[in-house]
Amino acid sequence: MKALLAALLASIALPLTAGAAAAQEAALESAQPPAPAPAVTPQNPPKLIVAISVDQFSADLFAQYRNHFTDGFARLLQGAVFPAGYQSHAATETCPGHSTILTGMRPGHTGIIANTWINQKAVRADKEVYCAEDERIADTDHSNYTPADWHLKVPTLGEMMKAANPASRVVSVAGKDRAAIMMGGHKIDEVWFWGGKNFISYAGRVAPPAVQRGQEAVAKLIAQPQEPLPVPGFCRPLMQPIAVGGQTIGNGRFARDAGDTRAFRASPALDGAVFAIAAGLIQDMKLGQGSAPDIISIGASATDYVGHGYGPGGGEMCLQMAELDKTLGGFFAVLDSWGLDYEVVLTADHGGHDMTERQQLRAMPGESRVSTDISVKAIGEAIGKQLGIAGPVLLGSEGDIYIADSVPANRRPAVKAETVKRLRAFPQVAAALTREEIAAAAIPATPPETWTLAERAHASFDPERSGDILLMLKPRVVGIAKPGPGYVATHGSPWDYDRRVPILFWRKGMAGFEQPQSVETVDIVPTLAATIKLPVKGLDGRCLDLDSGTPDTCR
Template sequence: MRIAPLLRAWIALALAAWLAASPAFAATERPRLVVLFVVDGLPQRQVAAYRDQLAPDGLARFLARGASFEQAHYGYAFTVTAAGHATLLTGAYPHRTGIIGNQWLDIATGQQVYCTGDPLAEYIGHLTDPLDGTSPRNLKVETLGDVLRKAEPRAKVLAVSGKDRGAILPAGHAGTAYMYMSDSGGFASSSYYMREHPGWVQAFNGAKPADRFFHAEWKPLLAEEAYARSLPDNQPWFPRPGRLPMKMGAADEAPGPKFYGALLASPFADALTLDFARAAIAGEKLGADDVPDILAISLSGHDYVNHQWSAESRLSHDHLLHLDRLLQAFFADLDRTVGRDRYLAVLTADHGFMPAPEVSQARGLSAGRLSGSQLLAAVNAALEKRFDAPRLVQAMSASALVIDRKQLAARGLALDAVADAAREALLAQPPIAAAYTRRELASGSRAGAPLFEAMRNTWHPDVSGDVQYALQPYWMFGNAGSTHGSPYEYDTHVPLLAWGPSWVHAGPRDARAEIADIAPTLAGILGIPAPAGNQGKPLRLAR
């Protein structure tokens, strides 16, 4: 029977006709390779602030000779790494992907769930802890790479990142993910994808590439006066000392897990990630034939730097400049190995970053830090007073309260009644801006209320909690230098850049774009359907 090949041929012809008729794309040869760069934790405001200090052909390749969507945003409320990476190539927000956060509480069992955790898969050649990320089993929708591999079985889809979730979620169900191993300084995949690493991965790791950075110094790229627009080093509110130059592994006698882990909050782990991507292009022959391939590269260093010292720090400022130069060198290699006119590059971020509360306070804004345990205690105290039951809220999970089902059953209490009371108790706390219950989010009954749509896009009925909440602007949980995870512009507004002369007309685009638009845009260029869960729209890249 040859029905399947004939059906595939018919689908290919139909897609070609659709592509030719689409006003969003020019009729041109498909790219041999699509490269998606994700700079973890890069807010758009940093790209704008330091544009004059960029190298000629790093980020400036996009800004000067590509498309720059100046108003690109995430359309949901809890802006964290896993949720963002799940959106990028699915075109779907958490209410469809099921990736509501980096981790969450299983409502039925009370157990912690990690976004890319999978007890059936383990790292290759490395110990695997119970909550380590090893597969995309929690991702409820398909990715662009999944669709491409269905249409083109010879297509290769590969993702690499300093974080497991930064590789696994863009790789999707049918791609291959490699993640940085902080115990060894190498990269590994998991048994979900393969039994053993291919030879090129073994060769890369065998060379101990991270060791070349042992006792290397992270030095400022520019003269001191160039950093006048960012905060000086060693601010009193930094959770750990932060000052350049910074020597890697300064207290260690030899490279080891402590040193390898510390590389993540520096430009050196990003250099390693890009080196591994170079090895993948050569080892897998990405972009070498007429079948399109996808390579997703998630660069994690900026997020680690911003968490420790904030996006307003000189360390973050300089880190972005180092990363810009690393990208320039990588583009030169892509031009040489794949061919300048044969690949399409897109760069974005998985979320932005809020200014540290101390920075906002110095600017005269209402800002502060909040203790999650104290907030939970206050809500539970209010509920106990009303229902004569202690600890009715079991936990905080992915920016939501989870109500204890066992307590409800034992005491004959109704979930909706307790959720309504928990919402009232939350809103009585000044740092809380909005809160909505499971019933309200499921029904859409509060449409038009403050932050409701963004919070509804964050909430998934199967895995989210019972009362979703958002803090007031410029407030955060914890004592990190800074963080993200809000529905406000500093967290939702990220760069969205594209380059590829055959497919992209150069120039800024001022209209609002959604990060969910990336997947259907790339699908149109590749001549395949958008992923089934997609809720974005194709962006106009060509004239």
């Protein structure tokens, strides 16, 4: 895959000088980590912030593979390493998680409570709303939508930088629209994301030359079949086939037929394309070379697609980690060859949990899939029949359960009480909390791993968008009743395997250290802001001192 990234970069990034090209080639071919940095952390502001989110890159994955990283991740391991970062809220999904990374605010403040929620006041027939759409646009629904930043209630770091100095440029590239939009914010100079067949943007936006070159290179790549990827030695023990959902997975090597865009999306090649386009935009826009600091956010989405489709515990994920390590290394090498002064933060929007069937084979017999009896529709119909209320009585989305607006006001308390009673009777249910119970909770000053379920739920509660009841399953109960192609494992629980993610900071010359104690992803923005001398206030996060010595980068 390093050859793939190099080929994409050659197509997307403009030609380098002979000396720079030679340096890039040597860096791309090297499998050794850079030499240890001298113990002097830079105090001057970096010119470019590179914020990377690896979708579904759990702290567990990081721990499993960190000793096998030899390239891009190996470089980041020389910086400030926080292996126990927390997406501290309960709604551990892609959109809420990405909304925390570059805002410094939890989902309860960003307004992004889930990937989708119910808006019963929406004028359209479809009341389910996607986090990165504008449901006010005619002839749309949550699966056929117009991408928009409408639902994000707070500014991102890029917006704060522009407010302080309009010369700052903000760029966002990702494998998912929600990643690009939630990390980029409302004032983005360039925003591009995978649209199913190629990279797209907001309606009417014209692709700049770097993106045009990227679109052409990706189209050519997809038009050709992909041979099975080679298997590194450390991945071979994990290449074990397992039958689940009418398919055999576990030992896949990302072979792909020509023209298969879905297979391309769920493969390391997607990340290669994202980073190559990001590099092209950095070069064309001369990011990091202006009078003000710039920021580019990069959403590497393939890990999430691999995790959902194959589970994070098999050979496919091992290959994905190996290839992503190479892709990061190639990307950093290119930035180095351009002589840029850049600062990197890498984290994740959420973690993940392996599929039930493989967990049961690996000493976890208590793993299970959620029962089909725990169905909002079925429970609502039963309650409607019991109480003599015409349906629908309940609406549900992503664990949030809403009492239908059509239920008479004097009957709503009885519906809520009966729904909670029925949910709490299921053995697989950890909690069914009412909106009143969640609203009454508060964010404690204690470490996030100690928070109660109500406190975790409060962190992603928005009274305008959250449901009347929040359903939370017990640990190790996978919320997929019937697995199938592309969907065998998931995330979204309030448990730490979904909440814990690594947070890694790196800059050339930085004196590295590791801090095993818990921090939060909302700490990223105040930390980065301090390094570029940008005052920020009113955020949920705190600044992390990135100097292991006496100097303090937060001052």
